[in-house]
Amino acid sequence: MSKRLTLFLNTSPYSFENTYTAMRIAEAALRKGLETHLVASADGVYNFLKGQKGKGLPHAADGFTSLMEKGLKVDL
Numbered sequence: 001m002s003k004r005l006t007l008f009l010n011t012s013p014y015s016f017e018n019t020y021t022a023m024r025i026a027e028a029a030l031r032k033g034l035e036t037h038l039v040a041s042a043d044g045v046y047n048f049l050k051g052q053k054g055k056g057l058p059h060a061a062d063g064f065t066s067l068m069e070k071g072l073k074v075d076l
Contacts, residue, residue: 004035009044013052013060023063030070037073038064045076 007026011018022038029036040047047060068074 010042012043
């Protein structure tokens with residue numbers, strides 16, 4: 001039985017550091033071989049919209065897309 005980590009994200013991409021913390025935790029979990037899931041709800045779904053722009057910040061959707069290619073499972 002593999003270990004599983006589920007993250008819950010309900011904040012918008014550029015109002016808090018939560019988005020990038022979730023990305024870093026998910027990336028570390030995937031590197032360790034954990035089955036990794038992320039549930040986005042409320043304002044958290046805005047992290048997956050293309051074209052979201054923050055001042056000097058990377059696009060959240062691009063970061064999560066990269067993680068999904070590595071095995072992150074996402075539920076909106």
